[in-house]
Amino acid sequence: MRFLVEEISDGVSERRFTHGDVPGVLWTPAGAVGGRPLVLLGHGGGGNSRTPVLAARARRLVTEYGFAVVAVDTPGHGDRPRSARDAWFEAEIGALLAAGEPxxxxxxEHTAALAERAVPEWRAVLDALGGLDEVGAEHPVGYWGLSLASVVGLPLVAAEPRITAAVLGLAGHESLTGAAARVTVPVRFVLQWDDELVERTAGFALFDALGSAEKTLHANPGGHAGVPAAELESAARFLERHLRAPVAPGLPAGSVF
Structure with missing residues (x-):
C-alpha cells in the first residue's frame, strides 16, 4: 500500500493511496494510535472513492463513531482504465434513469463481471490495512454499499470472514441470489419503494435470499437516488451497534449476547 497525499481537517486524516493499480482513500481520526473498527465503503455506478457524498459519509463515521473508513475505485471507475464496455455501462445507466426503466x-451481467474483479481487490486492501497501527487486524469490519456497491458487496461479504455486519440494498437480480444465500452476518437491506432501476419484487426476492439469521428490510418512498438522510443516519447506528457489540468475558471476539 503506497500513500500518496494526506490532508487533515476537522480532526480527520484523509489519505489517498494505491494498492497495486487500485486507487483508494483511507479516513481515520487525526493522530490516531491503536486499532479500531473498520468500515469498507462502496460507491455507486459512475462514482469513485472520492465522490463528495461518499467522503462526507466517511468523515461522519470517523468523527461521530471513531471508525476507520476506506473506499476504493471499482474497476472501470474513477482513476482506473475504462473499457468500451465500461463506457457503455455508464451511458446505459444514465439512459435508464432518464427513461425510468429497470x-x-x-x-x-456487466456489474457481475465488475464484482468478480473487485472482490479480490477489496480483500487485498483489507489485508494491507490490517498491518497499520491505526487500523489493526483484530477489530471488527463492516461493509456499507448500495446499488453497484451492493452488487460488489454481496459476494465480498459472503467470501470475507472478517466482515461482521453489512448495509446493502438498492439491488435485485436473480444473478445475485447465490451470493446472497452465502451471507450469514447481520444485514440491513435498504429498498426504495419507487426505484426506477430495481423492480420492487426483485429487491424483495434478494432480501428473502439472504442467508442471515438477523436481517431487516428498510423501505422508503422515492426513487433510486432518493434514500432519505434519516435512513443513512440509522444505517450508521446499525454498524456502530454491531462493530462495537459487547463481548462476554472468556468468549471469543464476535460472540454477542
Missing amino acids: LSRGIA
Whole structure:
C-alpha cells in the first residue's frame, strides 16, 4: 500500500493511496494510535472513492463513531482504465434513469463481471490495512454499499470472514441470489419503494435470499437516488451497534449476547 497525499481537517486524516493499480482513500481520526473498527465503503455506478457524498459519509463515521473508513475505485471507475464496455455501462445507466426503466440483463451481467474483479481487490486492501497501527487486524469490519456497491458487496461479504455486519440494498437480480444465500452476518437491506432501476419484487426476492439469521428490510418512498438522510443516519447506528457489540468475558471476539 503506497500513500500518496494526506490532508487533515476537522480532526480527520484523509489519505489517498494505491494498492497495486487500485486507487483508494483511507479516513481515520487525526493522530490516531491503536486499532479500531473498520468500515469498507462502496460507491455507486459512475462514482469513485472520492465522490463528495461518499467522503462526507466517511468523515461522519470517523468523527461521530471513531471508525476507520476506506473506499476504493471499482474497476472501470474513477482513476482506473475504462473499457468500451465500461463506457457503455455508464451511458446505459444514465439512459435508464432518464427513461425510468429497470436494469437490463446486459447491465446485470456487466456489474457481475465488475464484482468478480473487485472482490479480490477489496480483500487485498483489507489485508494491507490490517498491518497499520491505526487500523489493526483484530477489530471488527463492516461493509456499507448500495446499488453497484451492493452488487460488489454481496459476494465480498459472503467470501470475507472478517466482515461482521453489512448495509446493502438498492439491488435485485436473480444473478445475485447465490451470493446472497452465502451471507450469514447481520444485514440491513435498504429498498426504495419507487426505484426506477430495481423492480420492487426483485429487491424483495434478494432480501428473502439472504442467508442471515438477523436481517431487516428498510423501505422508503422515492426513487433510486432518493434514500432519505434519516435512513443513512440509522444505517450508521446499525454498524456502530454491531462493530462495537459487547463481548462476554472468556468468549471469543464476535460472540454477542
